[in-house]
Amino acid sequence: NAGVTQTPKFQVLKTGQSMTLQCAQDMNHNSMYWYRQDPGMGLRLIYYSASEGTTDKGEVPNGYNVSRLNKREFSLRLESAAPSQTSVYFCASVRGREQYFGPGTRLTVT
Amino acid sequence: EDQVTQSPEALRLQEGESSSLNCSYTVSGLRGLFWYRQDPGKGPEFLFTLYSAGEEKEKERLKATLTKKESFLHITAPKPEDSATYLCAAPRFGSGNTGKLIFGQGTTLQVKP
Numbered sequence: 001n002a003g004v005t006q007t008p009k010f011q012v013l014k015t016g017q018s019m020t021l022q023c024a025q026d027m028n029h030n031s032m033y034w035y036r037q038d039p040g041m042g043l044r045l046i047y048y049s050a051s052e053g054t055t056d057k058g059e060v061p062n063g064y065n066v067s068r069l070n071k072r073e074f075s076l077r078l079e080s081a082a083p084s085q086t087s088v089y090f091c092a093s094v095r096g097r098e099q100y101f102g103p104g105t106r107l108t109v110t
Numbered sequence: 111e112d113q114v115t116q117s118p119e120a121l122r123l124q125e126g127e128s129s130s131l132n133c134s135y136t137v138s139g140l141r142g143l144f145w146y147r148q149d150p151g152k153g154p155e156f157l158f159t160l161y162s163a164g165e166e167k168e169k170e171r172l173k174a175t176l177t178k179k180e181s182f183l184h185i186t187a188p189k190p191e192d193s194a195t196y197l198c199a200a201p202r203f204g205s206g207n208t209g210k211l212i213f214g215q216g217t218t219l220q221v222k223p
Contacts, residue, residue, distance in 0.1 A: 004153070043154070043197070043213040058210070090153050097142050097201060099211070101153030 002026055004093050004102035012108045013081040021076040021105050023091030031094035032074040033058075034066060036087040037104075043090070049074055081109045112137045114200050116214035123221050126187050131217045133198035134180040143181045144211065145174050146197040154197055188221045195219070 007022045025032065033048040045058030049068040063085060065077045078085060086109045092099040113136045123129055135143065142161050146154035158167040160176035167174050171192060173184045183196055195218045199211040 040215065042215045043199075043211075045210060048210065092153075097144065097211070098156055098159065099144075099154075100156065104151075104153050 004091055004100055006089075006091050006102040006105050008105060009103065010106050012110065013078075014110055015082060017081050018077065018079050019081065019107075020078075021089055021091075021107075022073070023075065023102060024073045025091075025093035025100070026072065027093050027095070027100065028071070029093040029095050029100075030071070032068070033092040033094060033099065034064075034074070034076045035090045035092065036060065036085075037090060038087050046076065046089075048094075078107075081107075083109045085109050112200070112202055112212050114198060114212045114214040116196075116198055116217050118217060119215070120218045121220070123185075123188055123219065125189055125221055125223050128184070128186045128188070130185070131183040131196055131219070132180060133183070133214055135198075135200050137200045137202070137212065141201050143176055144199045145181070145183055146199065148195045148197060148216070150195075157196075185219070188219070190221045190223050193219055193221045 030051045034046040035043045047066040089105045091102045145157040148154040158174040195216040197216045199213040
């Protein structure tokens with residue numbers, strides 16, 4: 001039982017490049033969330049998915065897209081990376097209001 | 111505006127020196143207050159949920175309490191392994207049954223042997 005897994009752990013991109021962050025959970029939760037964590041800003045919600053087939057914007061959705069591929073997997077895509085997207089990205093699997101986080105992806109955009 | 115504020119930003123304790131971390135909130139119709147622990151390079155780990163003023167929850171050396179305006183995380187006789195960043199969070203007003211939370215910026219605790 002791995003809980004929440006994220007890949008990759010680290011990534012360096014150049015401005016304008018695209019990439020997809022992957023997240024998978026094995027807890028059979030309906031809801032999954034994507035956050036970014038920046039120094040002094042705390043955790044901020046990017047997008048969330050309340051159930052398979054649905055996605056909604058969070059606080060800071062600009063520059064991102066998401067796909068809820070199935071109940072287990074929720075991916076986050078950066079179509080054209082910008083330095084402002086340098087951050088640590090966390091995926092969370094949610095049961096009610098309890099959230100279970102993955103280990104994070106540390107992304108640097110140069 | 112809904113807000114969650116934690117203090118202090120950083121706290122250094124000697125092993126065995128008890129203290130408290132504060133989380134104050136201005137969220138209309140509070141429906142839960144959550145505490146998480148985050149170790150360096152890892153994701154937050156769920157610790158406690160408190161739902162009503164006066165409620166207390168304990169886990170090992172940690173005890174979380176809730177009043178109408180703030181929550182405290184009391185650490186009794188801490189050990190070096192308690193060193194971490196502690197986050198508190200509250201559901202956004204109007205978020206219904208979703209898990210949309212506002213997170214505080216965290217208190218980084220360092221416990222020296």
